[in-house]
Amino acid sequence: MELRFCTWQEVAAYLERSRAIIIPIGSTEQHGPNGLIGTDALCPETLGRALGGKLEALVAPTISVGMAQHHLGFAGSITLRPSTLLAVLQDTVNSLVRHGFDSFYFLNGHGGNIATVSAAFSEIYAQTSLQPGSHNRPSIRCKLTNWWDAPGVKALCGELFGDQDGGHATCSEISLTQYAYPDSIKTAEMTPAKAPYGPIYDAEDYRRRFPDGRIGSNPTLANPEAGEKIFETALAGLETDYKTFVANGARTP
Amino acid sequence: MELRFCTWQEVAAYLERSRAIIIPIGSTEQHGPNGLIGTDALCPETLGRALGGKLEALVAPTISVGMAQHHLGFAGSITLRPSTLLAVLQDTVNSLVRHGFDSFYFLNGHGGNIATVSAAFSEIYAQTSLQPGSHNRPSIRCKLTNWWDAPGVKALCGELFGDQDGGHATCSEISLTQYAYPDSIKTAEMTPAKAPYGPIYDAEDYRRRFPDGRIGSNPTLANPEAGEKIFETALAGLETDYKTFVANGARTP
Amino acid sequence: MELRFCTWQEVAAYLERSRAIIIPIGSTEQHGPNGLIGTDALCPETLGRALGGKLEALVAPTISVGMAQHHLGFAGSITLRPSTLLAVLQDTVNSLVRHGFDSFYFLNGHGGNIATVSAAFSEIYAQTSLQPGSHNRPSIRCKLTNWWDAPGVKALCGELFGDQDGGHATCSEISLTQYAYPDSIKTAEMTPAKAPYGPIYDAEDYRRRFPDGRIGSNPTLANPEAGEKIFETALAGLETDYKTFVANGARTP
């Protein structure tokens, strides 16, 4: 159930049986020589829509641009400042709270989003918890799940790629997009085969340390068949994760 | 050429021949009993991608949530506050300026965005024009085009729907989404057939004046065949509009 | 009735019979070789005070500085960033709401304000419509009217100046200030007689396209007699506009 394909009456009906919503959140940033700039948005979007379909859960439009300042040294990368992303998440959640939603399941595709999204949850909660007299607003719950943290995914990726999976432009995420978008499979040679690891500071420093954008990965190993396995495993894991989240906290409508 | 399906090297190559980019911007808001909540994002996304394909122009990810506070009385509508949308557009443009883009063609699907997007352009320009010592940043140009203002579109919609097209949840936009997403065609009865007109203030006032969300329209007339005609006419008109914009101002790369 | 010349007890008495207020809003920016920098504030101030006098309606102090970033290439122009103007309008309206005002009639003298003022209305409405639990605040209504859009004004200006009226530093606005402030009539030669038209981007681009500041106008045609006719026509038109606004929405005090 994608929100964008519903009418408002269908959403109103949905709220009679659930107050939870899935919100895919990603990034628009370089993913090395053969990774798509949209990788981090495409992965949670693909999984989120599948999850919504399987569980008849509502799926909001993907937040396609996230916090990617460290990738700005590479053409096509777009970032929101953390302060901007805070505001976007605040408005998104507040809009949906008005309709009666109380459980927000952010399905994340980008490690660089974790800090800001977590901070945003606190900023949102602080709107009610920081000032007295605001207790007429019911409690809400926000949760961030990275798709690669779904039960079973890391083990599978280890099996598939060993120590070649890496930290950015990983074999696993590129495989997943190759499975989901077989028309956009890119090939490119890379040197060294396996990219270096290192700390992340600002955009210029990043480009110096990681000249083609990858961190620790050898994504020439990526392939759509691996992507399919990852998709199936992640989907099963997310199903459990989402159900647990909803069961342990949503108010009865 | 969708940015999300490019690698950063492909974007770098694109910048050798063009410094312009198409950015579809819409809204996630109620569109009456048979209109999709995603209508305002789906229309410019569909047209923007077609335009990009035809002209080999780069298309950024769609900004799916816009300024829709007046629709918050209807389930599923999501808004950014104008101040938040200002920041989103500022960061988006500033990110792309870093890579060398200088001409930003926002293809808009939502009347409620016009004021805030126009204000955002001034906020962006003010970053350089308001303070001395910032002249080392080259001039940039931002333009907002509503798809329904593309040459030929209004005349066609008049022919197709006469005075039943309306102001919100229009026959034409719903026809366009029916053409683009034939699996998501909704049917619903509406009373009265043609919705009333009136001024727009806040969300509660809006819901009182326009009980099912429509303004001035009779979208039971919408149909995918009309949508196709609108699509073709709009696409041709936008092609002209985009070319003029780029020709009259972009720096030679 | 100017607010600045009232005591608070007089305002309290006014609120017994009306909850509406007129707020002139303009700009402080270049108006070409013979136009006053204050033109856009002086026009709505003059008309707003006359309207208030005629209808015994309260008139707030003029907001003299608006959104004028594109004029910053010319000495003396002052702008607020759109985000600043949003905050100013929010505070102004919120202050007056506390006293019981619910209908805000902004009388505008500057095209460059329209986007930001419209966005500000949404920002203000969003304070109540975006979050649940805020419904104890009564609905308010904000309206922006450009003085040149008052019924009858455009037709008159067409008669008076034909295609020489222009888009900025127009014959009509300069005539109006010449009528209102006959001691400040300026003379200057201009080449070409009629200034060019063109799109508006940032301040440096503006100065390149429009070297003496005018857009499309030949303000050597301006004269105080024309100004008087414009004043009378605009005042009559605004009277109708204001009455309609107040009649169709203000709560009974």
Add this chain to the structure above:
Amino acid sequence: MELRFCTWQEVAAYLERSRAIIIPIGSTEQHGPNGLIGTDALCPETLGRALGGKLEALVAPTISVGMAQHHLGFAGSITLRPSTLLAVLQDTVNSLVRHGFDSFYFLNGHGGNIATVSAAFSEIYAQTSLQPGSHNRPSIRCKLTNWWDAPGVKALCGELFGDQDGGHATCSEISLTQYAYPDSIKTAEMTPAKAPYGPIYDAEDYRRRFPDGRIGSNPTLANPEAGEKIFETALAGLETDYKTFVANGARTP
């Protein structure tokens, strides 16, 4: 020389001989039973324009609304939040810096503005002093002068009103507006004759402590003749103050 009555070419010429500007700043707030809501704006506006006339110094439009949150318990009072006023002053100064102004003389009419305007100066300076690499912007100087602190004014007011002058809605400021705007002289009885003194906290507390709005004053003693004396003394004192400010710091153009 009022900025609003100049053309941009006249301002450009002015900048050849001076880089200083006078900016009257006031407030729109209750001033007790016989004081005008505009008192705090009218006083510095009257004096600032006279000062500008005498010294051929440029005078910006009056900032009519200031920081008046503690007066919001009385009808007609309007406030900007301190954070909003910070932004307004920042944009105003930054706009003028672009044209070459470097000495900003704020002539103040409202005690409640002092803290926020002083904080704004630091916010403005911090734009350059807080970050390295911004030293290409020349130093600027901002000064706030309260008209009642002009040499000679306090002594005169003591002579005229003794201990009846008070702290808000003072005999002296009301006399000054009566002199400047003789058509708006108000009469009202007040009990007690002399209002109480006390600390200032929020708007509700203020209204409880000072039921008719006055602090420590007996403004039935105000009269236009006293206003004229105050005007003359203040004008002479401000002339000295302004000249000293300009002489001791403005760069040679």
Add this chain to the structure above:
Amino acid sequence: MELRFCTWQEVAAYLERSRAIIIPIGSTEQHGPNGLIGTDALCPETLGRALGGKLEALVAPTISVGMAQHHLGFAGSITLRPSTLLAVLQDTVNSLVRHGFDSFYFLNGHGGNIATVSAAFSEIYAQTSLQPGSHNRPSIRCKLTNWWDAPGVKALCGELFGDQDGGHATCSEISLTQYAYPDSIKTAEMTPAKAPYGPIYDAEDYRRRFPDGRIGSNPTLANPEAGEKIFETALAGLETDYKTFVANGARTP
């Protein structure tokens, strides 16, 4: 009673008998050749803790960094922008209001904080006084006391140092830190013995006018014995000041 050394249950018990709290606020900035960078935080911290100990009043953690933009020309100085300090004070007070505190006694050690802290009080009050419907929050009171304004302190410093005390890096504040932190007494020669006076603008201007950081002082005269006298006098004066503040306004718990 230092908050940092309490458990939450001890604070809950404290709130049964008092709703007031002492908050020391200082700055981290140069204090000339023999003054500590922490001087302005150490003075109110020392006095605030002693005051809290004597009166069994709760003392919050010291706000060690304040508004010091004009000192940024000297190594080690740290500033918050006024807008940032506004937010810090807002959050601090709002957090404590939630627990039931209603009287906030800011004990200040830095003249440069006065404007911004005062503005912050208005910003905090405006949260309730600016918008209707927020009256469910009880009134709160905030007060700023500079330790050198405690009764008796200025007279004592005059006796001790005459006209050598100065305006920044004063003999008295350096004496106070020498008394409180005898292990950190610094010695340095200074030329001239007594520093110049002058106006304060931005950081670069400050460094030009006051090359070693002092204003008007001769802090070679500072000594810990004088510091002890100042400490005792200030503590007694602050005791009176605090008791008066609490007695005249705190709600009965």
Add this chain to the structure above:
Amino acid sequence: MELRFCTWQEVAAYLERSRAIIIPIGSTEQHGPNGLIGTDALCPETLGRALGGKLEALVAPTISVGMAQHHLGFAGSITLRPSTLLAVLQDTVNSLVRHGFDSFYFLNGHGGNIATVSAAFSEIYAQTSLQPGSHNRPSIRCKLTNWWDAPGVKALCGELFGDQDGGHATCSEISLTQYAYPDSIKTAEMTPAKAPYGPIYDAEDYRRRFPDGRIGSNPTLANPEAGEKIFETALAGLETDYKTFVANGARTP
């Protein structure tokens, strides 16, 4: 070397040999029945000062209030909103960058700070990486280290407390404060001995799940002897961590 006890000349001399600084950051929040409200600030402050002493590294004043919205249900807890903490960290770093510092080692004592501090680093980097023309500012590096992540600490705590250490109000952090502040050791009975675990949402939800404030811990086991061991182990680990950070990146002064 504590910054607060230095003169500016001493800081200038320090910058000749190092461009790095240690900044302890904590929180002011409940720590259960026997934990101090200042625990999270006291731990990194104690360790940071010891580290600075050992390595002759400069230590900034402790940031004592952090992001603690989820603790607001317990008396005495104070939070900054994430957006406020972003601004504080931005100003702190920007001030120090002006003096020539380029390596910022934040020593953290509060898990709830991690997200916001990490987001702040991106916000700070974005000031230069997000906009072209700002490359005249040299690269800076910010690092957050939680003291409990110093090599060896977790193993030691496991030995000392096994599964009773917990997640909030842990045996280890309370032991550390007992060692550092033996005069403030508190005793209290707790039921159950070991507190429950669970997810963290807003302040009201937190209080319901964790009635006395603890998460997963049994802090009756805390003791100053354990605190001393933890202190020594953490200090050694932090020494390595700090040296590695500085060695791998600071520019040669």
